[in-house]
Structure formats: C-alpha cells, structure tokens
Amino acid sequence: MQRIINFILEYRNAFLYVVLTLISLIITVNSHSYHQSKYFNSAKWLTGSIYNVSNGIRSYFALRQENELLHQENEQLRLALFNLETSVSADTSDGTAKYTVTKAQVIKNSYATPRNYITIDKGSKDGITQDMGVITPLGILGIVENTSASYATVQSVLNTKSNINAKIKNTDHFGSLIWDAKRYNVVQLVDIPRSASLNVGDTITTGAMSSIFPENIPIGVIREYTLNQNQSSYTIAVSLFNDMTNIKNTYVVKNKDREEILELQKKTADVE
Amino acid sequence: MLSSPIAINIFRFILLVLTQVLIFNQLNFFGFINPMVYVLFFYWYPVRNNRPLFLLVSFFLGFMIDLFSDTMALHAIAAITLAYARPVLMRFCFGANYDFQGFTFKSTTRLQRITLLLLLVLLQHVVFFTLEILSFSHILLILKKILFTGIATLVLCVLLSSLFAMEMD
Numbered sequence: 001m002q003r004i005i006n007f008i009l010e011y012r013n014a015f016l017y018v019v020l021t022l023i024s025l026i027i028t029v030n031s032h033s034y035h036q037s038k039y040f041n042s043a044k045w046l047t048g049s050i051y052n053v054s055n056g057i058r059s060y061f062a063l064r065q066e067n068e069l070l071h072q073e074n075e076q077l078r079l080a081l082f083n084l085e086t087s088v089s090a091d092t093s094d095g096t097a098k099y100t101v102t103k104a105q106v107i108k109n110s111y112a113t114p115r116n117y118i119t120i121d122k123g124s125k126d127g128i129t130q131d132m133g134v135i136t137p138l139g140i141l142g143i144v145e146n147t148s149a150s151y152a153t154v155q156s157v158l159n160t161k162s163n164i165n166a167k168i169k170n171t172d173h174f175g176s177l178i179w180d181a182k183r184y185n186v187v188q189l190v191d192i193p194r195s196a197s198l199n200v201g202d203t204i205t206t207g208a209m210s211s212i213f214p215e216n217i218p219i220g221v222i223r224e225y226t227l228n229q230n231q232s233s234y235t236i237a238v239s240l241f242n243d244m245t246n247i248k249n250t251y252v253v254k255n256k257d258r259e260e261i262l263e264l265q266k267k268t269a270d271v272e
Numbered sequence: 273m274l275s276s277p278i279a280i281n282i283f284r285f286i287l288l289v290l291t292q293v294l295i296f297n298q299l300n301f302f303g304f305i306n307p308m309v310y311v312l313f314f315y316w317y318p319v320r321n322n323r324p325l326f327l328l329v330s331f332f333l334g335f336m337i338d339l340f341s342d343t344m345a346l347h348a349i350a351a352i353t354l355a356y357a358r359p360v361l362m363r364f365c366f367g368a369n370y371d372f373q374g375f376t377f378k379s380t381t382r383l384q385r386i387t388l389l390l391l392l393v394l395l396q397h398v399v400f401f402t403l404e405i406l407s408f409s410h411i412l413l414i415l416k417k418i419l420f421t422g423i424a425t426l427v428l429c430v431l432l433s434s435l436f437a438m439e440m441d
Contacts, residue, residue, distance in 0.1 A: 013323045017356045020331045024345035024352070028403065031344045040335075042342050050340075054294045110297070110341065112304040114405050117342035153342060181405065182413065184303055245300065 048151035055107040073137040114181040133213040139241040167207035174207040293340035330355035
C-alpha cells in the first residue's frame with residue numbers, strides 16, 4: 001500500500017495531467033456526438049454579460065449600416081403587405097397565429113470552427129426555449145440549443161451537427177441541409193432524389209417537414225450539384241443568402257403547434 | 273499592488289482570457305484565422321513553479337476560454353498539454369542552463385526564446401485543431417489551419433512578448 005501511494009505521489013503530475021485530460025475529453029466527446037453541453041456554454045450569466053457589454057460597444061460602429069438594412073427589410077415587408085390579396089390584421093393576440101416571432105441581437109458570432117455557435121441576447125425570460133428556429137431578414141441562421149435567463153446559444157447552420165429539412169423552391173423534393181466545415185458561405189443539401197430537375201441558381205428554402213422553421217424561408221441558391229456515389233441522389237452545394245460573417249438582427253420563430261406535432265409523431269412511432 | 277508574482281499572474285490570466293475571447297476570437301482574418309494569443313501565459317508563467325498548481329491553473333485558463341467560445345473543453349486539453357510539456361520544451365530550448373537553480377530568462381538568447389514560443393504554439397495548435405475536427409478525412413483542413421493560424425499566433429506572440437517584456441524570474 002505504502003509503495004502504491006509513493007508511486008502515485010512520485011508521478012502526481014502525470015496523474016493530474018491524465019485525470020484533467022480525461023475530464024476534458026469526456027466533456028468534449030459527449031458534445032461531439034450529442035447536444036452541446038447544457039452546463040458549459042456561452043449563454044451563461046458570466047459569459048453572456050461580458051459578451052453583452054462588448055457587443056454594446058461594438059454595435060455603435062455599425063449603427064448606420066444596420067439602420068439601412070432594417071429600412072430595406074421594412075420596405076420589402078411593406079411591399080408584400082400592400083400586395084396581399086386578403087387583408088391581414090396586425091393583431092396577433094387572438095391566439096390564431098401559428099408562429100410567434102421574437103427579435104434578438106447577436107452578441108457573439110463564430111464561423112471559423114467546425115461547430116459554430118452564435119449567442120443571442122434573449123433567453124428563457126423572453127420565452128425562448130430549445131429547438132426554436134432563428135432567422136434573419138435574408139434567410140435561416142440556426143436552431144436554439146441552450147438558454148439561460150437572458151441569453152441563448154444558437155447552433156448555426158455552419159455546424160457539422162446541424163441537420164435541417166430543406167427543399168428546392170416551388171417543388172416538393174426535399175433533403176437535409178448539412179455542412180462539411182470547409183467554407184463559411186457554402187452548405188450542402190443531400191438526399192435530393194435523382195428525379196428532381198436542378199439548375200444552377202435555383203433557390204433552396206426550408207421544407208415543410210420541419211416543425212421548427214416555417215416553410216419557404218429562403219436559405220440560398222444552388223452553386224453546383226453532383227450525383228452521389230451510388231448515383232441515386234444529388235449532393236448540392238448551396239451558397240447562403242446570409243453573409244454569416246456579418247449578422248446582427250435576428251428573429252426567433254416559435255411554432256406553436258410543435259408540441260402537438262411531436263406528440264402525434266411519438267404516438268404513431270409507439271404504435272408500430 | 274502589482275508587485276507580487278501571484279497578483280501579476282492573476283491579472284495576466286484575466287487579461288489574456290478577455291483579450292482572447294473579445295478581440296482575437298472575433299478577428300477571423302481571411303475567414304478562419306483566429307490567433308490564440310493565450311499561449312503567452314505559458315511563456316510568461318514563472319519558470320520555478322508548483323507543478324500541480326500550474327496544471328490546474330492552465331486547465332482553468334483553457335476552460336474559461338472554452339466557455340466563451342463554445343468549444344467544449346478543447347482549449348482546456350491544449351492548455352494542460354502545454355503546461356505538462358513545458359519543462360521538456362524548455363530543456364530542449366535552453367539546454368543544460370535550464371537545470372541550474374539560478375536560471376532566468378535574462379540568461380537566454382532571443383533566438384532560444386522564439387524557439388520556445390514556436391514549439392509552444394505548434395504543440396497547442398496541433399492538439400487543438402486535431403481534436404476540434406477529429407476526422408481523418410479532413411487532414412488537409414487540419415494542416416491548413418495549423419499552418420496559417422500558427423504563423424499568425426507566433427507573429428502576434430513575438431510582438432506582444434517584446435512589447436510587454438518584463439522582469440522574468
């Protein structure tokens with residue numbers, strides 16, 4: 001016994017190193033395969049507040065540009081509103097609206113790693129929960145992964161774990177949107193059947209299969225496409241509409257029917 | 273107030289974490305280069321130290337940066353590897369001098385110190401990017417990131433270390 005203790009004491013640094021490495025590896029590998037760690041993420045109070053202060057200073061330098069972008073978006077929305085055939089009332093308080101939208105600002109963005117997360121300045125206090133969709137005026141951004149009281153982390157579309165249902169605009173050929181970690185402006189759409197007719201420049205939008213995003217939110221345009229190895233489906237490179245390097249104002253979308261859809265799907269799966 | 277080595281190291285710790293996450297992690301030079309200047313912590317940390325404490329402090333340093341950048345514990349692994357390997361790297365760079373009790377940074381040449389920084393940066397980047405991507409099919413991407421980010425980190429570290437050259441003990 002004495003000799004074992006002596007042995008451990010003699011090599012205590014090596015032991016400490018191995019133990020610390022193991023702890024880190026467990027944290028890392030767990031979140032490689034599954035969700036981002038619930039306890040260690042940048043939505044927490046300390047990290048969130050520091051990013052918020054830094055963002056407060058930083059955002060002053062882009063106010064004019066942001067204003068211009070918001071103005072442009074308003075213009076587009078007005079155009080769509082005036083040309084709608086049926087009139088819509090702006091009042092959504094009667095409970096019939098299927099989606100609710102919450103505005104949020106990006107306080108930390110990243111796009112240079114294989115697993116990118118974005119931090120936004122709205123959290124569970126504002127009704128944000130896991131698995132809500134996040135969009136910008138130009139297109140989709142990602143899915144809410146973790147929340148704290150006032151902040152939330154968003155799994156960006158530029159994340160190798162991201163998998164979003166998408167389709168070719170005006171058709172019903174759908175596939176999965178993934179990312180190969182190579183370029184921050186190009187994502188991949190896989191599993192589009194060979195029978196689909198494709199053209200470079202076609203628009204890709206979110207599909208109806210997702211209970212997270214509304215259908216027809218723009219994603220990007222086809223950059224190039226190839227048949228996959230067994231010649232049965234296409235792998236499409238999609239140029240994103242969003243400039244992922246420059247994102248400030250976002251909207252968090254909540255599908256009010258999501259719980260109902262998930263419950264129904266679970267029931268159906270249980271029966272089989 | 274800032275005379276005791278403990279205070280200096282705590283101050284340096286906080287400052288390096290903030291500089292890393294608020295400035296260098298958002299640099300995205302050419303779209304992917306984010307220099308990891310916190311490597312300087314391992315260059316500046318006192319040569320004669322309590323090793324278990326050094327390992328724990330390094331773990332904590334890496335983990336703080338991980339929390340901010342949502343990278344799980346990748347920086348933590350890289351940081352403790354650096355802390356563990358530092359005596360070996362120092363002996364390699366400074367030769368027999370390193371084993372003397374009275375060894376200080378002042379007795380080393382500039383080239384030796386840059387070599388030490390180079391080895392620290394290289395080790396840190398190899399560990400970090402290999403674990404970050406964790407896929408052999410992306411080996412070219414890993415090498416590209418190690419090379420370019422490594423060069424950027426080294427240049428910045430050399431500049432910062434000469435800018436803030438201080439009394440080493």
